[in-house]
Amino acid sequence: MGSMIHEFRSPIPNWFIKWKLKINAEKSQAILIGRKQDSVDGNITIEGQNIEWERDAKYLGVVLDKQLTWKKHLKTAIDKVRATTAKLYPLLNRRSQMSIKNKLLLIKTIIRPTLVYASTLWGYAAECHLNRFQATENKLLRMPIDAPWFVRNFQIYRDLEWEPLREFLTRKVAEDFEKAGRHSNEELRNLVNYTSEDLGPKKKRPRHQLAQ
Template sequence: MLRWIKSYLHNRRARVAVDGLKGKKVLLRHRVPQGGMLSPTLFLVFINDLIETLPNGIHAALYADDLVMWCTEEHATTATCRMQLAIDNLVAWAEDWNVSINREKSSTTLFILSPKQKAGTIKQDGTSLKTEEEVTYLGVTYDKKQTWRPHIQKAEGKTRRKISIMRKLAGTTWGANENILKRVYEVRPHLEYGSPAWSTAAKSHLQGLDKVQNQALRVITGAMSSTPIKTMEETVGLQPLSDRRDAKIMVQAEKYKAYPTTPCTTSWKVSQRTG
């Protein structure tokens, strides 16, 4: 198996072809074949020991080459020192394995409620990383005070653009019918993605999502502004977003119960004991 994989990666060459003209073949010395079936697995094997180089107290999540690291400390200065050590270890690992770290896509965020504590400077190869008020990881936007408002605003914006398209398609005597409009509206994942995480947002923020769906309901049904929302939901067959969020939370809770070693499960058991 090892010899087979070696032959798959060794001495790979590529060239550019445009309108029948072919360039000179170039030896590919780095990276796995883009789009190859084995490439994701091979890359994970290559990068897997990165987490082991991080110091104690540093938690990390790795999705392909997208890495996030975090730690929890009482004081911001302690967290800064610990994260700086983690960055130094990361840079050393990258140098050993000839991997480049994109500094432009790297940033730090201090999640804290107290205005008295300030974010310290964390450097990569002597250059300070930018500090941001919010950060997006795998499609979920985290703001420093965990209000979830920036994430919800982005979700509202994406869905409102779809509703604008629906309005152009709809008409009283022409245009798309209710079934077509409902299919066009199948962008509700924008309003629900990651909801088990941000469902703790303030009710006023969550109501903004409800208003967006209600606008879509009126476009789909062509109902008057006085038509009750409940009636439109039943007509179209769409559940309230709050009900769907609750259902997703219950499903996520069952998943956590199936994996007793996850941090969320541990915290949940502690809260049960303490009442």
């Protein structure tokens, strides 16, 4: 593993210079992704500064963990939703004078985007993680209408004409793969040119969520 890291890191400085890129070493992170977690010998160095190996790293708002279970990213998203919901509670609770239609609009335009951000990447996560996501949205939808405990979630979806989160995620990833498959960029088309059967049940990739 050490030789592989050395082979990878050697051309990095020249590549930065060639493409006139300035890298902030203080904000850089190194992470080795894979199911087989070998020990890593040696560090990646940028401008004389060692980049520590991390168990997870954040990139464009997405938290990547070493085995791509997405557990930490989903937990982070749920925490953000809870914080946003607390701020909007005066508008979303049953005593608010705002109409149910506008309350749902707040949930759809402000809160749900936090839940589904980058879902094409993590939508194949384990059922236990996705179920927590669905439960979070279930609680959100009960708040504006003050639904009693005995009212089933499917009744709330039906009465509010609301697309359940899991169905939304499946529809969204299907649309994303369809768009990518006919994109003018050949590299992008190649990235999505596979089926869930190609890798088997243990090596999951984003397209697997269409088969769940």
